[in-house]
Amino acid sequence: MANIEARSEVNGSVWKLLVEPGAAVEAGDTLMLIESMKMEIPVIVEDGGRVVAILVKEGDAVAEGQVVAELEG
Amino acid sequence: MSWEPEANEIAARRRFSEALGGEESVARHHGAGRLTVRERIAALTDAGSFREVGRLTGAATYVDGVLRSVVPAPYVMGLAQIDGRPVAIGGEDFTVRGGTSWGSDRRKGGQGGFVEDLAHEYRIPLVNLIDGSGGSVSSARRRGHTVFPGIHGFEQSAALLGEVPVVCAVTGTAAGGPAGRAILSHWSVMVKDTSQVFAAGPPVVQRSLGQTIAKEDLGGSAVAVDAAGTIDNVAASEADCFQMIRRFLSYMPQNVWELPPSAPCEDPVDRCADELLSIVPRDRRKPYDMRRLMRLVADQGSLFEIQPSFGKAVITAFGRMNGKVVGFIANNPMIYGGAMDVKAARKQTHFVELCDTFHIPIVFLVDVPGFMVGLQAEQAATLREGMRAVYVSLQATVPMLTVVIRKCYGMAGMATCDKNGLDFKIAWPSAEWGSLPIEGGVAAAYRREIAAAPDPKAREQEIEAELRALASPFRTAEAFAVEEIIDPRETRPYLCAFLDAAQGRLAIDRGPKARYGVRP
Structure with a gap:
């Protein structure tokens, strides 16, 4: 069970969480939306798996490269 | 009497050079997951095409006047073909003294040397396979004096950048001169995990700054490619690296006096993908996949991205339209809404100059809200680097087509227009613009x-x-302040017609591009 870290590609704030821990996700699914530069930037799953933890809550500030969720493949 | 004894001697001497640094040294090199320079040249070039120059060069040992052995010079080079086109190719032989520079009457290559003269005189591309750490303080002992930096200078290396395509592949650990040589290229690539590049390696860093750092952490691809953009692309393996070099050269002319090679186009020019009509969300806050948009427009399978992991707010890629080579510059709304930050600006500046130098027309796919804002962006000199992108696009004389997909704002928007040329701005109905x-x-x-x-x-x-x-873009079109609004599905046939028509102009402008003035 490889642990996969999902990262935000941008500085911004968490706009909407779209999945909960335990959810099964597929490559290309969106975990959450980050508001940055007046846009809703998705955090997209690169490889399918199960969401282990969501590390941020709505409204939190996130930095570019920050791990925002953990998945297992 | 024939010259057979001498012919036999040539064969015998060639065996010394084929043995490189000896079995033990070659085994150690293989053990580190790396190919030898001869294996690299064989893997990269067309089978049987390599014509070596300087095979007998090296340090010979004679006993009573009889040749016993030759330690070959730590650089292998010559003429070869890639996809049927000649190239000058060379690389350090790491198995001989770590590929460090070595005294000879004339250098074979690395910095200057025969291989660069060959590329210059014959106007053929140069491929450098870099695997060495440059000078060594030990040379002072041999010479009896120290030498000025640049004794083997970069004069020819620099001149080549205006003449022929130069590709540098970092295939081992490169520091000093060889690392600098990698940057003096039109495109550079390194191999993940087995190559590193830096101005100076861990021992020097330890001595200078007291920092202890492993060479992969200091100059691996995560730093050199992803974070710094020092090297353009990363390859998963040496085989992948050679495939990428062949791919890059497939878009390049042999020199600036020629046009890039056209290829037969299987993809119908009038292909109008329906998906283009809905790819841009009506909600302005929602981004979309610009790479997918590019694939729907360009000839199928023709895109090759330069610097995909650096300055990700802009996408730069070579591709083909109706078989003709095109440089695509597209903003990526997924990264800061496509705002131009310092890295994206640097990436765009380099790509525009690269296209201009080799007579490759540029298609801008625009969705840029402006320069990146905020304290970090100001501290990073986004304004200066962004204006440099504007300046360079004004200096370029190659035809450019501007397709406004969504946003086109401010000075970053200006950098996407051919203001000194036709200034042809084509909009999708989703387009919006302004200061x-x-x-x-x-x-x-x-x-x-x-x-x-x-x-x-x-x-x-x-x-x-x-x-x-x-x-509304329709109001701007009424005033002819944007030249045309197209149905997104028509993008491919519309662009192909103009790019085909520009080929004559490209042919007229062949030759070196003089660039005057001072870049901001």
Whole structure:
């Protein structure tokens, strides 16, 4: 069970969480939306798996490269 | 009497050079997961095409006047073909003294040397396979004196950048001169995990700064490619690296006096992908997949991205349209809404110059809200680097086509226009433009009016709605301030027609491009 870290590609704030821990996700699914530069930037799953933890809550500030969720493949 | 004894001696001497640094040294090199320079050249070039130059060069040992052995010079080079086209190719032989530079009457290559002269004189591309750490302080002992930096200088290396395509592949650990040589290229690539590049390696860093750092952490691809953009692309393996070099050269002319090679196009020019009609969400806050958009427009399978992991707010890629080579520059709304930051600006500047130098027309796929804003962006000199991108696009003379997909704002928007050329701006119906986005501009421009209103918030929204109605691209097209609005599905056939028509102009402009003035 490889642990996969999902990262935000941008500085911004968490706009909407779209999945909960335990959810099964597929490559290309969106975990959450980050508001940055007046846009809703998705955090997209690169490889399918199960969401282990969501590390941020709505409204939190996130930095570019920050791990925002953990998945297992 | 024939010359057979000498012919036999040639064969015997060639065996010394084929043995490289000896079995033990070659085994150690293989053990580190790396190919030898001879294996690299064989893997990269067309089978049987390598014609070596300087095979007998090396340090010979004679006993009583009889040759016993030759330690070959730590550089292998010559003429070869890639996809049937000649190239000058060379690389350090790491198995001989770590590929360090070595005294000879004339250098074979690395910095200057025969291989660079060959590329210059014959006007053929140069491929450098870099695997060495440059000078060594031990040379002072041999010479009896120290030498000025640049004794083997970069004069020819620099001149080549205006003449022929130069590709540098970092295939081992490169420091000093060889690391610098990698940067003096039109395109560079390194191999993940088995190559590193830095101005100076861990021992020097330890001595200078007291920092202890492993060489992969200091100059692996995560630093050199992803974070710094020092090297353009990363390859998963040496085999992948050679495939990428062949791919890069397939878009390049042999020199600046020729045009890039056209290829037969299987993909119908009039292919109008329906998906283009809905790829841009109507909700302006929602981004979309610009790479997918590019694939729907360009000849199928023709895109090759330069610097995919650096300056990700802009996408730069070579591709083909109806078989003709095109440079695509597309903003990526997934990264800061496509705002141009310092890295994206640097990436765009380099790509525009690269296309201009080799007569490759540029297609801008524009969705840029402006320069990146904020304290970090200002500290990083986004304004200066962004204006450099504007300056370079004004200097370029290659034809450019501007397709506004969504946003085109401010000075970053200016950098996407061929203002000194046809200034041909083509818009999708989703396009919007201006000096700055309405949301940001209303509060500043109508401050007094808003403050004086009974309900300031409502007044601000009213003014925004009023201005937005005027922002329809159709109104701009009525005034011929944007030259055409197209159905997104027509993008491919429309662009192909103009790019085909520009080929004659490209042919007229062949030759070196003089660039005057001082870049900001």
